[in-house]
Amino acid sequence: MVEPTTETTVGQVNTTLGDHLLGELRDAVGANGLLADPDVVLGYQRDMMPLAPAGTPGAVVLPSSTEQVQAVVRACAAAGVPIVPRGAGSGLSGAANAIDGCVVLATTRMNHILEVDPDNRLAVVEPGVVNRDLRGAVEKHGLFYPPDPSSYDWCTIGGNLSTNAGGLCCVKYGVTTDSVLGLETVLATGELLRTGRRTVKGVAGYDLTKLFVGSEGTLGVITQATLALRPLPQAPATLVATFGSTAAAGAAVSRVVREGLVPSLMEIMDQASIRAVEQHLSTELGAGTGSATLLICQSDGGGETARREIRAIEQICTDVGAELVHWTDDLEEGRMLLAARRAVLPSLEIYGAWLTDDVCVPRTRIADLISGCAEISERYGLLIAVVGHAGDGNMHPTITYDPGSEREFAKAHQAFDEILALGLSLGGTVTGEHGVGKVKREWLAREIGPVGLGVHRAIKAALDPGNLFNPGSMFALYDEDKD
Amino acid sequence: MVEPTTETTVGQVNTTLGDHLLGELRDAVGANGLLADPDVVLGYQRDMMPLAPAGTPGAVVLPSSTEQVQAVVRACAAAGVPIVPRGAGSGLSGAANAIDGCVVLATTRMNHILEVDPDNRLAVVEPGVVNRDLRGAVEKHGLFYPPDPSSYDWCTIGGNLSTNAGGLCCVKYGVTTDSVLGLETVLATGELLRTGRRTVKGVAGYDLTKLFVGSEGTLGVITQATLALRPLPQAPATLVATFGSTAAAGAAVSRVVREGLVPSLMEIMDQASIRAVEQHLSTELGAGTGSATLLICQSDGGGETARREIRAIEQICTDVGAELVHWTDDLEEGRMLLAARRAVLPSLEIYGAWLTDDVCVPRTRIADLISGCAEISERYGLLIAVVGHAGDGNMHPTITYDPGSEREFAKAHQAFDEILALGLSLGGTVTGEHGVGKVKREWLAREIGPVGLGVHRAIKAALDPGNLFNPGSMFALYDEDKD
Numbered sequence: 001m002v003e004p005t006t007e008t009t010v011g012q013v014n015t016t017l018g019d020h021l022l023g024e025l026r027d028a029v030g031a032n033g034l035l036a037d038p039d040v041v042l043g044y045q046r047d048m049m050p051l052a053p054a055g056t057p058g059a060v061v062l063p064s065s066t067e068q069v070q071a072v073v074r075a076c077a078a079a080g081v082p083i084v085p086r087g088a089g090s091g092l093s094g095a096a097n098a099i100d101g102c103v104v105l106a107t108t109r110m111n112h113i114l115e116v117d118p119d120n121r122l123a124v125v126e127p128g129v130v131n132r133d134l135r136g137a138v139e140k141h142g143l144f145y146p147p148d149p150s151s152y153d154w155c156t157i158g159g160n161l162s163t164n165a166g167g168l169c170c171v172k173y174g175v176t177t178d179s180v181l182g183l184e185t186v187l188a189t190g191e192l193l194r195t196g197r198r199t200v201k202g203v204a205g206y207d208l209t210k211l212f213v214g215s216e217g218t219l220g221v222i223t224q225a226t227l228a229l230r231p232l233p234q235a236p237a238t239l240v241a242t243f244g245s246t247a248a249a250g251a252a253v254s255r256v257v258r259e260g261l262v263p264s265l266m267e268i269m270d271q272a273s274i275r276a277v278e279q280h281l282s283t284e285l286g287a288g289t290g291s292a293t294l295l296i297c298q299s300d301g302g303g304e305t306a307r308r309e310i311r312a313i314e315q316i317c318t319d320v321g322a323e324l325v326h327w328t329d330d331l332e333e334g335r336m337l338l339a340a341r342r343a344v345l346p347s348l349e350i351y352g353a354w355l356t357d358d359v360c361v362p363r364t365r366i367a368d369l370i371s372g373c374a375e376i377s378e379r380y381g382l383l384i385a386v387v388g389h390a391g392d393g394n395m396h397p398t399i400t401y402d403p404g405s406e407r408e409f410a411k412a413h414q415a416f417d418e419i420l421a422l423g424l425s426l427g428g429t430v431t432g433e434h435g436v437g438k439v440k441r442e443w444l445a446r447e448i449g450p451v452g453l454g455v456h457r458a459i460k461a462a463l464d465p466g467n468l469f470n471p472g473s474m475f476a477l478y479d480e481d482k483d
Numbered sequence: 484m485v486e487p488t489t490e491t492t493v494g495q496v497n498t499t500l501g502d503h504l505l506g507e508l509r510d511a512v513g514a515n516g517l518l519a520d521p522d523v524v525l526g527y528q529r530d531m532m533p534l535a536p537a538g539t540p541g542a543v544v545l546p547s548s549t550e551q552v553q554a555v556v557r558a559c560a561a562a563g564v565p566i567v568p569r570g571a572g573s574g575l576s577g578a579a580n581a582i583d584g585c586v587v588l589a590t591t592r593m594n595h596i597l598e599v600d601p602d603n604r605l606a607v608v609e610p611g612v613v614n615r616d617l618r619g620a621v622e623k624h625g626l627f628y629p630p631d632p633s634s635y636d637w638c639t640i641g642g643n644l645s646t647n648a649g650g651l652c653c654v655k656y657g658v659t660t661d662s663v664l665g666l667e668t669v670l671a672t673g674e675l676l677r678t679g680r681r682t683v684k685g686v687a688g689y690d691l692t693k694l695f696v697g698s699e700g701t702l703g704v705i706t707q708a709t710l711a712l713r714p715l716p717q718a719p720a721t722l723v724a725t726f727g728s729t730a731a732a733g734a735a736v737s738r739v740v741r742e743g744l745v746p747s748l749m750e751i752m753d754q755a756s757i758r759a760v761e762q763h764l765s766t767e768l769g770a771g772t773g774s775a776t777l778l779i780c781q782s783d784g785g786g787e788t789a790r791r792e793i794r795a796i797e798q799i800c801t802d803v804g805a806e807l808v809h810w811t812d813d814l815e816e817g818r819m820l821l822a823a824r825r826a827v828l829p830s831l832e833i834y835g836a837w838l839t840d841d842v843c844v845p846r847t848r849i850a851d852l853i854s855g856c857a858e859i860s861e862r863y864g865l866l867i868a869v870v871g872h873a874g875d876g877n878m879h880p881t882i883t884y885d886p887g888s889e890r891e892f893a894k895a896h897q898a899f900d901e902i903l904a905l906g907l908s909l910g911g912t913v914t915g916e917h918g919v920g921k922v923k924r925e926w927l928a929r930e931i932g933p934v935g936l937g938v939h940r941a942i943k944a945a946l947d948p949g950n951l952f953n954p955g956s957m958f959a960l961y962d963e964d965k966d
Contacts, residue, residue, distance in 0.1 A: 118741050119737050119741050120740070120847055121740055143743075164686045171683075175684060175686075177693075187934070187938070191937075192934065193935060193938055194931070195931075197843075198910055199877075199910075199915065200843070200846070200875035200877075201649055201653060201872075201875045201915040202915055203646065203649075203658075203697050203914050204913055204914050204931065205939055206698055206942060207647070207693050207694060207696065207697055208939075210660075210693040210694070211694050213690065232743065254602050257604055258601050258602050259714075260714025261714070262713075262714065301788070304787055304788075305787075305788045360680075360683070360685050361682060363602070363683070391683075392683035393682050394683075427681055428682055429684075429686075430687055431685070431687050432682070432684040440687075443687075447687050448678075449677070451670070451674045451676050454674075455670070455691060455946065458945040458946060459942060462941040462945035463941060463942075474688065
């Protein structure tokens with residue numbers, strides 16, 4: 001078994017915290033909020049991205065309140081010990097990975113929904129609330145919190161905010177930042193910064209709320225969020241179409257966009273994904289024809305609106321030469337069709353371990369990305385299944401490899417990087433929704449260039465001059481710190 | 484006639500530019516791109532907010548390209564002469580007002596639509612493109628650029644970006660920042676910063692795009708924008724309802740929100756607005772009954788969807804006791820009904836000069852804001868008409884005063900401030916869409932508090948350490964610089 005990368009390539013820190021700091025942390029969060037047992041802290045070492053480096057935390061704190069977070073921040077700042085904030089650890093970039101001797105600050109105990117205000121369509125929550133719990137709580141009021149990352153049944157809102165998480169809903173409802181009205185964030189000074197507001201609109205000052213969303217724990221610790229909610233959508237109508245070529249499926253996506261249709265979900269699966277799911281679920285998605293690509297669309301416009309939208313998509317799929325098009329407004333059948341999409345990653349486990357990438361390309365370049373991944377797959381001799389959010393061009397090419405072979409793991413890493421280069425060459429970005437973290441630092445620099453990197457460093461230095469929060473994650477503060 | 488405030492309370496700068504800098508500016512933008520005649524530059528002294536201080540520019544430059552902007556920025560930075568960027572000057576916060584001896588950089592000649600890409604639903608534009616021109620250009624492709632500030636027939640996209648402009652569409656389609664994918668911005672070093680991307684999603688690095696949107700020219704000069712477009716909406720159905728009390732109209736707004744309806748427009752007019760428009764247009768909006776409040780709603784969902792939505796709003800209005808409810812899906816009649824709303828500000832001119840405020844409150848507090856404004860109106864003996872975007876709580880209480888009376892002007896200023904205090908006390912913000920500029924600096928500080936102000940200053944100092952761009956606008960860089 002190849003162990004995930006464990007060397008610490010980020011930050012230079014103490015490997016022991018010392019009794020004084022441990023005492024202060026205990027005072028801050030109470031004895032049951034402090035974990036220092038070496039075996040226990042290892043459980044907080046990394047998120048779900050095997051490629052990212054991870055060190056060994058000196059301690060883990062589990063604060064229950066904003067005041068406790070402030071006390072932890074002040075104690076660590078005074079001791080010069082870095083803090084790595086984290087939620088549930090479902091991330092896919094290593095942003096929440098520990099560095100040696102750091103204090104991991106997990107917000108999972110701050111899990112209260114403080115308010116749901118249906119008249120103003122907003123909720124106020126602590127960062128440790130699990131995405132699914134928030135969805136359920138607001139649904140009782142006929143409201144909807146859109147961001148739905150695949151891990152929604154265990155990821156936390158704090159992690160969603162820090163990574164600006166997406167999901168299947170984004171094509172119609174946007175990403176996390178589009179649902180945030182305001183934040184409370186503990187700064188490196190221990191001060192509490194309130195940004196944004198409870199109103200729908202507001203332009204008083206810089207948009208600091210959206211600066212903190214997606215900052216991956218490098219600028220502060222989010223301790224409260226005011227979130228905008230939407231009316232609960234109607235039960236969706238669901239369409240599935242299969243295509244003999246990736247190009248035909250890509251043409252269908254382009255036409256849906258160009259004709260002004262906005263389905264609430266539009267997912268794509270390539271042939272490798274289809275085969276894995278067929279095998280896993282013992283079903284026939286490609287109708288036995290070995291179809292190259294499958295599209296799944298939903299419309300949640302309700303009744304006749306949804307049927308009209310789905311029929312228009314059906315017509316487009318037929319026009320571009322789909323092999324099979326089927327749609328239903330039966331809710332249970334729709335759920336079953338979508339289950340195939342959700343089964344892709346578990347299905348791939350029959351081939352070994354998997355490593356999922358995250359590039360976003362202009363919607364007209366999806367077919368090019370899929371065919372490029374097929375070429376990379378062939379060249380490396382590794383199965384790469386492409387599945388993704390066709391409606392917004394955010395693709396997740398997923399590389400499978402033998403976890404027992406160091407050589408395959410190294411090849412998988414190389415293929416991962418080649419997919420990023422391919423995404424950039426198609427006018428895309430190296431991360432559509434997973435983030436940079438500790439796995440794509442060099443790729444961020446490559447994408448945004450030296451001027452962009454300089455601005456990142458200037459903002460980080462302005463808000464966190466002591467490099468207290470998640471040092472070396474997302475980007476290195478100085479060039480000499482680069483690998 | 485009371486002149487608008489002219490003393491310069493912001494920044495300390497040279498009052499003459501000197502031949503060396505003028506020569507460099509001429510080299511940068513060409514002789515016909517440089518205005519230095521004292522009478523001519525006065526035309527670039529201020530925007531449309533009479534309360535904000537304005538100084539006398541040393542020169543005005545009208546660059547035609549990003550390279551020219553970079554050359555101007557480098558020359559001014561070397562000379563230590565501040566730059567005030569501006570578009571058309573339609574702003575309502577004084578953000579574009581000159582300070583003595585500055586260089587005003589007007590982007591109006593950079594007015595090219597560089598690209599419209601229907602397949603990816605985006606446009607790439609220069610900052611001097613007029614909002615209406617962009618709307619027209621994309622409409623030909625069946626596309627829609629939502630932000631529609633009242634000045635849309637002459638304001639520029641650059642100004643819209645810098646103020647994060649709103650409009651009537653925001654209740655359904657959001658504000659300017661929700662339509663921006665990427666920017667090119669010239670920094671204080673003269674370097675060109677590219678932020679964002681052409682893809683729908685992307686989380687590589689901090690969201691610098693949304694930091695620059697709404698930064699009111701204090702962080703750089705935007706020279707290019709990549710904008711997200713939407714499908715062109717259907718022809719709207721339009722509803723008008725009148726209410727005997729503000730509370731009843733407020734209850735209708737709350738119920739529309741709570742019941743999950745999302746009209747594409749929901750505007751409110753109080754009794755003073757209704758009367759002014761009735762007099763101006765010689766029509767009867769209150770049906771002769773002296774109605775206290777009028778709501779105008781549109782649904783652009785098309786056909787049966789629009790009719791269903793409008794009928795649901797009709798039912799709500801009836802339930803809360805509307806005096807009259809009328810709706811139509813005739814486009815021309817709908818336009819005429821909306822014309823009453825658009826006529827409010829011109830109608831108020833019969834009472835003298837007007838001064839429009841811009842507070843945004845939670846949607847449940849709209850009635851409280853209107854009744855509070857009535858109380859302020861009575862106390863100051865000044866007519867205050869409240870008109871605004873009920874769907875998002877963004878209200879524009881508009882104070883009328885005798886422009887020949889210094890006493891009335893002073894009272895109007897006091898009433899303006901009292902309305903801001905009222906908005907804050909209702910849980911709102913001091914600016915929903917107009918911005919802070921040079922008129923609400925102290926109010927920004929009051930709203931965001933010392934920690935928020937400190938973060939603003941840190942970011943400004945990080946990106947513009949020489950305080951080159953619009954110094955003293957939005958906030959003062961140091962406490963001692965405060966009025």
